[in-house]
Amino acid sequence: MNPVNDKLLKPYDPKATEGRIYKIWEDSGLFNPDKLPKKPKAKSYCVMLPPPNVTGSLHMGHAMNATIQDILIRKKRMEGYKTLWLPGTDHAGIATQNVVEKQLKKDGLTRHDIGKEKFIEKIWEWKEKYGDIILSQLKKLGASCDWSRTRFTMDKEYAKAVEAAFLHYHKKGLIYQGDRVVNWCVRCQTSLSDLELEYENIKGKLWYIKYPLKTAGYIIVATTRPETMLGDSAVAVNPKDKRYKDLIGKIVLLPIINREIPIIADKTIEMEFGTGAVKVTPAHDIADFEIGEKHKLSVYKVINQFGKMDLKDLDTKCPLGHLVSKWDGLKTKDAREKIIAELEKQNLIEKIDDYDLRISKCYRCGNIIEPQISKQWFLKMSGLAEIAKKAVKNKKIKFYPKRWEKVYLDWLDNVKDWCVSRQIWWGHKIPLEGTNDVLDTWFSSALWPFATLGWPDKNAKDLKEFYPTQTLSTARDIINLWVARMIFSGSEFTGKEPFSEIIIHPTILTKDGKRMSKSLGTGIDPMILIASHGADATRFGLIFQTMGGQDIHFSEDHIVAGKKFCNKIWNAARFVLERSAKEDINKKKLSKQDKKILRELDKVKKTINKNIDEYKFGHAIRALHEFFWHEFCDKYIEYAKEQKNKNTDAILSRVLVESLKLLHPFMPFITEEIWSFVPGKHKIGKLLIIEKWTRK
RNA sequence: GGACGAUUAGCUCAGUUGGUUAGAGCGUCUCGUUUACACCGAGAAGGCCGCAGGUUCGAAUCCUGCAUCGUCCACCA
Numbered sequence: 001m002n003p004v005n006d007k008l009l010k011p012y013d014p015k016a017t018e019g020r021i022y023k024i025w026e027d028s029g030l031f032n033p034d035k036l037p038k039k040p041k042a043k044s045y046c047v048m049l050p051p052p053n054v055t056g057s058l059h060m061g062h063a064m065n066a067t068i069q070d071i072l073i074r075k076k077r078m079e080g081y082k083t084l085w086l087p088g089t090d091h092a093g094i095a096t097q098n099v100v101e102k103q104l105k106k107d108g109l110t111r112h113d114i115g116k117e118k119f120i121e122k123i124w125e126w127k128e129k130y131g132d133i134i135l136s137q138l139k140k141l142g143a144s145c146d147w148s149r150t151r152f153t154m155d156k157e158y159a160k161a162v163e164a165a166f167l168h169y170h171k172k173g174l175i176y177q178g179d180r181v182v183n184w185c186v187r188c189q190t191s192l193s194d195l196e197l198e199y200e201n202i203k204g205k206l207w208y209i210k211y212p213l214k215t216a217g218y219i220i221v222a223t224t225r226p227e228t229m230l231g232d233s234a235v236a237v238n239p240k241d242k243r244y245k246d247l248i249g250k251i252v253l254l255p256i257i258n259r260e261i262p263i264i265a266d267k268t269i270e271m272e273f274g275t276g277a278v279k280v281t282p283a284h285d286i287a288d289f290e291i292g293e294k295h296k297l298s299v300y301k302v303i304n305q306f307g308k309m310d311l312k313d314l315d316t317k318c319p320l321g322h323l324v325s326k327w328d329g330l331k332t333k334d335a336r337e338k339i340i341a342e343l344e345k346q347n348l349i350e351k352i353d354d355y356d357l358r359i360s361k362c363y364r365c366g367n368i369i370e371p372q373i374s375k376q377w378f379l380k381m382s383g384l385a386e387i388a389k390k391a392v393k394n395k396k397i398k399f400y401p402k403r404w405e406k407v408y409l410d411w412l413d414n415v416k417d418w419c420v421s422r423q424i425w426w427g428h429k430i431p432l433e434g435t436n437d438v439l440d441t442w443f444s445s446a447l448w449p450f451a452t453l454g455w456p457d458k459n460a461k462d463l464k465e466f467y468p469t470q471t472l473s474t475a476r477d478i479i480n481l482w483v484a485r486m487i488f489s490g491s492e493f494t495g496k497e498p499f500s501e502i503i504i505h506p507t508i509l510t511k512d513g514k515r516m517s518k519s520l521g522t523g524i525d526p527m528i529l530i531a532s533h534g535a536d537a538t539r540f541g542l543i544f545q546t547m548g549g550q551d552i553h554f555s556e557d558h559i560v561a562g563k564k565f566c567n568k569i570w571n572a573a574r575f576v577l578e579r580s581a582k583e584d585i586n587k588k589k590l591s592k593q594d595k596k597i598l599r600e601l602d603k604v605k606k607t608i609n610k611n612i613d614e615y616k617f618g619h620a621i622r623a624l625h626e627f628f629w630h631e632f633c634d635k636y637i638e639y640a641k642e643q644k645n646k647n648t649d650a651i652l653s654r655v656l657v658e659s660l661k662l663l664h665p666f667m668p669f670i671t672e673e674i675w676s677f678v679p680g681k682h683k684i685g686k687l688l689i690i691e692k693w694t695r696k
Numbered sequence: 697g698g699a700c701g702a703u704u705a706g707c708u709c710a711g712u713u714g715g716u717u718a719g720a721g722c723g724u725c726u727c728g729u730u731u732a733c734a735c736c737g738a739g740a741a742g743g744c745c746g747c748a749g750g751u752u753c754g755a756a757u758c759c760u761g762c763a764u765c766g767u768c769c770a771c772c773a
Contacts, residue, residue, distance in 0.1 A: 011735060206773090223773060236773095273772040280773090287771030357773095403700065407768070410699075414770085476768085511708075513766065544721075547710070551701085551766070555708040557722040564721095564735045575732030622710075622720070637732075 012570035014534025018669045022139060025672075030689055031146045033084045033466075036077070037690065045081040046466040047073055048449050048499075049138075049145060050474045050482070051153060053092035054131035055099050058138065060508040060516060060554065061475055063526035064546060066143050067539045068473045068505055068617060073144055074665035075612055078693035084466050085144060086452050088151035089131055093441040094188055094196075094364045097426040100126050116425050123426050127152075137527060142535050142668045144689070149462075151452045153444045154428065161451035162444045163431045165493060170432070174380040175420075181282070181289035182419055184372035185362040186307035190423040191376055193440065194416075197360045197369060206274065206355035207340070210348040211235055214251040214260065219244070220350050222274025224357050225284075226343070227336040229254065230311065230324060231302035232261055233292060234280040239265035241276050255348050256339070259318035264295050283373045299373060307370045309335045332370070377421035377430060377437065384488040385412045391487050396497045400615045401548055404479060404504045411480040446485035449498035456493075468496045473503040503615050506545075506552045513553055529559055536667035537562035540621060543666060547618040565625060566670050569663065572633050573674045576656045579640075580679055581649035589647050597636040600627060601655055602696065608662050609695045621666050628659050657682045664688050 029035035033044070047069050052062060069085060077083040100123045101111055111119040131152070138145065151158060169175045182191040207226050210218040221235055232254055237244040248265045268291065269278055282292030283301040292299060300317065304310040309330045315322035327335050343349050360369040389412050391397045392405055399405045420440045421430060427438030447455070453467050454460020468490070474483060483502060490498030510516055516523040529538045540562030545552045590598070604627040611620035632655055640648045657678060664671040668689070675688035684692055 010733065012733095221773090225773080268771070270772045278773050285771075285773070287773070290771070406700075410769075507767080509766090545708075553708060555722080557708065560735085561721050564733095567733065567735045571733035571736085573732080578732075619710080619712095626720080633733085634737080638737090641730090641732095 010571060010574065011567045012534075012670060014536065014566070014669065017673045018140070018142070018535050021669050021672050022142065024687070025144065025689060026147070028687060028689070030077070030687065031085070031144050032148050033082045033146065036082060037685075039080055039082075042080055042082045044084065044466050045073070045076040046084045046086065046469040047471055047473070048452065048469055049085060049087045049143075050472075050478075051088045051090040051151075051445065051448060052134045053095050054089045054127050054134075054152075055092055055095045056134050058134055058141075058526055059518075060524055060526055060542075061505075062134070062138075063141055063538065064508060064542045065473055065475065065505050066138050066141055067542055068503060068546070068615075069471075070141075070143050070539075070668070071543070071612065071617060071665040072471055072473075074668060074689065075693060077144070077689065078661065078664070078691060079695075080692070082465070084146055084149070084462075086149050086151065086466075087135060087138070087143070087145035087147060088448075088452060089135065089153070090441065090445055091127075091152065091154040091427065093422060093424055093427040093438065094190065094192075094362075096123060096127070097424050098188065098364055100426075111425065119425055140527065140530055140535060142539065144668070149452070153441075153448070157454075158444065158447075158451050159428060161447050161455055162428045162439065164456040165447055165451075165489065166431055166439065166443070168493065169379055174383070175377060176380070177375060177377050179373055179375050180378070180419070181284065181286045181371050181373050182376055183286075183360060183369045184305065184374065185365065185367055186305065186370050187365050187367040188362060188424060189305065191372075191374065191419055191421065192362060192369070193419055193442075196363045198363045198366075199358050200361055201356060201358050204355050204357045206353040208275065208350035208352070209255065209279075209343060210350055211252045211255060211279075212348075213247070214253055218348075219247060219252060219263065219277050220275045221277045221279045223279055224355060225336075226339050227309070227332045228281045228284045228302065229279055229339065230257060230314065231281045231283050231300040232259075232279045233282055233297035233300060234261050234295065235263045236266045236269050236278050236280050236291060237263065237276060238269040238271045239267055241269075241271045244277060254318070255346065256320065256342055257314060257318045257324060258320045259300075264291075264297075266291050266294070284371050286371055289371075289373065301373060303332060303370060303372070305372060305374075307332055307368075376419045377435070378417040379420050379443075381415045381417050384492065385415050387491045388412055388484050388488040391491060391497045397487065397500055397502060399502050399504060401504065404476060404502075407476070408479050408484060412484060442481055442485060445482055446489040447493070449486055449490055450494050463494075467494065467498070469499045471501045471503060472499040473505055476504045476507065479504065501615075506548070508552045508554050511553050511555055513551070516554075524554065524556070529556070533559050533563040534566060534669070536566050536670050540565060540667055543617045543621045544625075545618060548616060562667075565629070566667065568629055568633060569659075569667075569670060570674070572628070572637060573656060573660075573677070575637060576652045577674075577677055579649045579652060581646060581653045583646050583650055585650040585654060586647050591643070593636060593639045594647065594651055597631060597651065597655060600631045601658055603627075604631075605658070605662065605694065605696060612665070617666075624659075624662055624666070628663070632659065653679075653682065658694075660688060661691055661693060664691075 073083050073085040104111060183197055185192055204224050206222050206224055208220050208222050210220050212218045219235060235252055247263050250263050251260050252263060254261055280288045280291050282289045282297055282299045284303055302310055309327050311324050311328040315325055327338055361367060362369060389409055392408060420443050421437040422440055423437055428444055430437050430439060449469050450463060450467055453462040455463055486498050508516060510522050514522050526538060537559050541559030544558045604623055607623045608620050640652055660671045660675055672688045
């Protein structure tokens with residue numbers, strides 16, 4: 001028995017290996033580009049980790065995304081690039097605030113009870129305690145990030161960048177304040193952008209209500225929200241609608257309170273919906289607000305920021321307003337009942353239909369959105385959107401797979417001004433006098449690729465060295481929320497696109513195609529997979545399924561296959577190292593089988609390089625698996641058992657060494673561990689992590 | 697209402713510009729404990745490649761239509 005072999009116990013045990021190896025890497029400092037072996041002409045290669053929320057824990061999507069980035073970084077590091085994979089976390093405004101609010105609630109407190117200052121203090125405490133959990137999970141996965149450069153979107157330096165960015169826009173005249181109807185969460189007490197909404201289909205009703213004309217007769221409008229009718233400013237019809245042609249310009253008396261409102265024509269009205277006549281409530285509906293602006297309608301706010309009826313002013317504003325003052329302060333749901341009852345009493349309900357409608361909900365707390373008119377800060381988007389579109393149209397930035405370009409461009413084609421203010425407490429304060437608002441979390445995330453490298457200091461060392469970055473890998477649901485905004489921000493502030501290639505990785509679903517969700521109990525915790533099969537096996541299984549398609553119906557079977565593969569690699573290594581060759585391959589004495597395995601090795605090298613370059617990770621790992629298991633183990637090693645000569649041993653060593661290098665980006669722990677047993681003559685340094693990668 | 701994607705073995709999926717008997721992993725079955733590995737080896741079964749047309753000497757692959765499932769977008773109130 002070879003003494004080396006005594007240490008390579010069977011089977012492979014990831015638990016005894018991974019923690020130890022990770023520590024060796026960290027101690028070596030090689031995750032830090034400044035500590036890599038100096039190479040005079042080394043190019044830089046930089047990947048920015050999409051900063052996970054401090055509230056988060058690692059889910060399957062993170063695990064896959066991190067593995068993809070780690071593969072890229074590890075390969076480039078071995079190729080001699082000066083590689084930086086910069087990690088960090090996002091302060092995640094609303095999400096984090098909500099988590100800490102929930103914690104307070106356990107003690108029977110709200111954030112208002114303890115006040116703003118104290119509350120923010122609490123959040124910082126929470127962040128210090130739990131905020132880095134997700135980063136430590138990434139370490140378990142093997143992520144080779146430069147932890148010495150870890151950033152947080154609210155650390156001091158980052159705050160400077162955010163302020164500089166906002167003031168830049170402001171100075172340029174792109175920031176303005178306006179009263180607009182925004183998506184308002186009555187629980188979080190803040191505005192939300194369209195991208196921060198979730199939708200739910202519910203069974204509702206469609207009420208057909210008679211609005212009496214001032215002269216005689218009536219017009220019937222259909223609505224799903226009768227409680228907003230007290231705020232109506234008009235009834236709108238399509239100008240092409242023959243049914244109502246003669247009524248345009250006439251006055252109707254708003255039921256119950258008798259406010260006089262006009263019938264107007266607007267081409268956005270669908271003739272097919274309901275009766276073709278629609279009530280217009282500018283204060284509580286985004287579309288109605290726009291119609292209201294166009295037609296210069298009055299705005300009557302009848303629901304307050306807490307989602308309760310606000311009817312105090314109505315008695316001064318309309319003839320019978322005093323009749324509804326008794327409903328002031330009611331929840332909208334209760335007000336609806338009162339209003340319907342009153343309308344029925346007055347015989348103004350034509351009919352009630354069942355109706356499937358879609359309601360908007362807050363993406364963080366799930367409460368129903370109550371559109372509200374309020375004063376907000378906006379960033380003008382038209383010019384910035386053009387910049388973002390150009391970057392992709394001019395091929396400065398490419399999407400993989402390409403089809404996501406359309407999603408991106410379509411959104412930018414129709415983008416509205418960005419409401420950047422939020423009324424929560426946790427976030428970057430808007431750097432202007434007289435505002436207590438904070439910025440949308442995504443305003444700061446948009447600066448990630450350069451704010452983390454030292455911007456706004458244009459001479460910052462890291463910024464000069466690593467910006468623009470190369471590859472961004474992320475999930476498809478933040479293409480608009482985040483990616484688009486990074487692109488125009490990067491171009492606006494640095495004059496350069498922040499990255500050149502974007503990988504949109506597949507979404508991981510359950511085996512039967514359902515969304516993985518913690519609350520539904522359909523999620524799988526990657527940490528559990530790592531604990532039971534090992535990080536390498538988990539990475540293998542994930543990447544094995546990453547074929548570039550749209551969704552992955554996740555199957556743990558592939559992780560199990562990864563575990564078996566680890567064992568295969570381990571045992572093949574035991575066999576080869578036992579016969580470890582002392583001499584080089586004699587090329588003149590190659591048998592048919594020798595030639596074949598060397599040919600296959602060259603072939604698989606080319607395939608792996610090509611596949612990784614094209615971001616076809618699943619194809620790469622499948623090719624490696626096929627080569628190592630079937631070509632090398634099943635055929636060549638079996639053949640070698642019969643051929644006890646030095647040349648065969650030399651070839652065994654050569655193929656093992658090359659395979660370990662090729663496998664390393666995908667399965668870093670086991671390959672590094674085996675590497676420590678490989679005789680020195682095959683090595684440049686000690687660690688596989690910086691061993692020379694060969695393309696041919 | 698638009699857009700995009702998917703549909704291939706029991707399950708999860710490959711199949712590059714159309715070219716012999718359509719592949720992998722897992723599962724199933726048979727045989728095998730020869731000192732790398734039973735987390736293994738040898739072998740086998742199992743597919744009208746969603747449906748219907750079309751182009752072609754030839755189609756899982758290209759075209760048209762349909763069906764089913766999924767995702768995203770949209771101010772049908």
